[in-house]
Amino acid sequence: MIQLPAAPALTVPSAVVKTSYLVGEQADMKHRGSDAQWLSAASLDFDAFVAERTGVRERWGVPSELFWFTSGEYYIGSLVIRHELTDDEGGGHIGYHVVYPWQNQGHATRMLGDALVRCAALGIDRALLTVAPDNAASIAVVRRNGGVEEGGLNSEGELQFWIDTSVA
Ligand SMILES: CC(C)(COP(=O)(O)OP(=O)(O)OC[C@H]1O[C@@H](n2cnc3c(N)ncnc32)[C@H](O)[C@@H]1OP(=O)(O)O)[C@@H](O)C(=O)NCCC(=O)NCCS
Structure with a gap:
């Protein structure tokens, strides 16, 4: 297995992880059977791709911020924080x-x-946190971080978990 240079951390998007990001996302898209066409533009102009994803931006009608989970030059995953819930609390x-x-x-x-x-x-x-009922891996992740299921399924058919952030 690859040895990471340091414990991974949430970081703002950056060209430091360009190769790892592109290869990792392409592998993920292929594994999921999803269209990886969006990676074409990203590979041609990664700086522009990063610039479009940096800072607090209006997405889904609410202020949101994107982070990448990285260690040195290694990109591991992405995470978005919506500073406010959307009207239907979806996502x-x-x-x-x-x-x-x-x-x-x-x-x-x-x-x-x-x-x-x-x-x-x-x-x-x-x-x-909202999670599809058949997403056992994500349900495990949420529960291990103190997620308590509450409120039944939302309008998108997803389970709703609440986490008290003061214990994080
Ligand atoms: C869900 C996801 C983020 C988990 O990432 P990860 O880094 O593999 O998660 P972790 O390693 O921290 O933990 C995963 C846990 O789920 C378990 N798990 C993985 N696949 C599983 C499956 N098919 N059924 C049951 N449990 C499963 C793992 O065993 C692990 O639990 P353990 O540590 O007790 O063994 C990743 O699978 C993913 O990106 N999926 C696609 C996108 C997605 O679903 N995002 C979340 C939307 S709410």
Whole structure:
């Protein structure tokens, strides 16, 4: 297995991880059987790709911030924090993925833990996470970070978990 140079951390998007990002996302897209066409533009102008993803931006109608989970030149996954919930609360406060080559090594669990610290700093005392009922891996990640299921399925058919960020 690859030895990471340091414990991974949430970082702002950066060209430092360009190769690892492109290869990792392409591997993940192929594994999921998803269209990887969006990587074409990213590979041609990665600086522009990064610039479009940096800072607090209006996405889904609410201020949101994107982070990459990285160690040195290695890109492991992505995470978004919505500073406010959308009107229907779809997607919750935090969304994330770990690219296929790095899955099942505890990265999502640690990445969500780091995000909860950031949520607490933003004044989000209780973070909402929404997860498809058949996504056993993500349910495990949320539960290990203190997620408590509450409120039944939302309008998108996803389970709703609340996490007290003060214990993060
Ligand atoms: C969900 C996801 C983020 C998990 O990332 P990860 O880095 O592999 O997560 P971790 O290694 O921290 O923990 C995964 C846990 O789920 C378990 N798991 C993995 N696949 C599983 C499966 N098919 N069924 C049951 N449990 C599973 C692992 O065994 C692990 O638990 P353990 O440590 O007790 O053994 C990753 O699979 C992913 O990106 N999936 C696609 C996008 C997605 O679903 N995002 C979340 C949307 S809410």
